[in-house]
Amino acid sequence: MKRETVLSIAVLVALLALPFAGQALGHPFYVTLATRMAILALAAVGLNIALGLGGLVSFGHAAFFGIGGYAAGIVASHAMNAEPLFGLNLPASMPLAWIMAAVFAGLAALVTGAISLRTSGVYFIMITLAFAQMIYYFAISWPAYGGEDGLSIAMRNGFPGANTARPVDLFLISFGLLVAALLLFWRLRDSRFGAALQAARQNETRVAAIGIEPFPIRLAAFVISAMVAAIAGAMFAELNRFVSPSMLAWPMSGELIVLIILGGTGRLAGPVAGAMVFVMLEYWLGGLTERWQLFLGLILLGVVLFARGGLIGLIAGKVRHG
């Protein structure tokens, strides 16, 4: 096996072991921490499809993450109050919230992506950011679902065969989603679609010259990426039992990019390693000092300037071009 494959499996096993080790050692809080890692990693795996494979630096994925969060919140609150949604009395079900999250985020990504992908490079970064802000301001000023105050989830949506109020069950669901997303990423990367997507990142002109139009491929990647991020957002809202416009705000987009670069851009397990280290740092620095953001900033700066290729790159070496 390649070093990176071994490392990917090791990272996943470590994440799976963390909550159980925490419980055994008498730190039940580690379950929540590990769930947070798995969910942020899921969002980052989604973003990695657009960013890592397609080279599309989206600075607006918080919008899709937040749309997912609102989908979970809206499903839960309608079921709670027995109010019909789209004229139907829907159950408080997690898979239903995921479908809603994916559909709405996919539609939003289709529209904003179609406009944003007319541009490239730094324009693309700024436009995705601007569209995300637009959705953020919409969420703030739209009074129906809490507006600026956000929306509480009194009771988590259910999942067949699990008790979602139990932290371990919630972790296992999140972990399962993460593994599914990693499989999707892996299959996509090695498919014809993935090859075309990566080729368009490396040289757009040549891809066009051999008769593949980059635009629809990129748009599809952008939409898939948004859908995965939205499902992560739905789980994030379930974990916190709360969704607010801050989930849609630009620092969240920045955080998702940070997770990827910290772990290693375009690497399979990069986002997972990035999310684990990021949540650990957040927790550890937050316990040490009130000024943890300052030190987080310094660490990130150090990673960008001196550790190119991220953590996976440090351990497994550069991506091999074969």
Added chain:
Amino acid sequence: MSTALLLEQLLNGIQFGVMLFLMAAGLTLIFGVMGLINLAHGSLYMVGAFACAAVAAWTGSFWLGIVASLAAAAAAGAIVEMTVIRRLYSRDHLDQVLATFALILIFSEGTRWVFGSFPLYLDIPLSLAGAVELPGGLHYPLYRLAIIGVGLLVAAGLSLLIARTRLGMRIRAGESDREMIGALGVDIGTLYTIVFALGAALAGLAGAMVGALQSVQVGMGEPVLILAFVVIVIGGIGSIRGAFVGALLVGVVDTLGRFLLPHLLAALIGPSQAQGIGGALASMSIYIVMALILALRPKGLFAAGS
């Protein structure tokens, strides 16, 4: 709704636009010359506002505060350029985004460390307090008119600097071919530091002037930064003229949208719903304008090199 009220909102929009121009001009210069996307530009705006508020509170003079804001922002810009930004020019945009995102964290938390979490307040100088009567009987705050004046002066000065001076010539040369101007013996490192400090000083000035209208607090720079991005995307990255037109467009559309849309919708769907929907639509209006402009001209209105 009277003409005077509409005129007042229009002037507010222009004042907002002029302030956005001060931010956008620096961003677009830095991108045009160095090819760098700088998320920390909003932090320099915040540095200017805090420097102005602190010095004005200490000396009692708003004008010394303005001088301090220019000096502090330019110094912060120069230091950041020499220590961090310089290493990023050859990197891709992704690294630039992440590094300048880290700078925002450092600046914000550092400022909170020095000044605490509570907002500072900055008073409008006495000589600019009060209102003036404009033709048509409208009373408009003198301070806001002064901001418009300063913004227009800076715009004129900047276009003279770029078009008529040796420094401006080098900046333009740096935009079109950086290897060549380096080969011709211009110290490109110093030029980059100067451009970065200049952009930072403009952001600091904007922060200081707006600080007297709003409160001075950590995180004040980022909303403005994102609007400045919209401005330079609309105007065309690298173009000062584009930044000016884009800034006025965004300022006026945003201000008038917030004012007019609820009124217009009230006539259509009744006042109770119009407030919510109108507000939501108004906050989206500039992004819709941006999307429309990009759909027609993907490189912005005044794209450099077209």
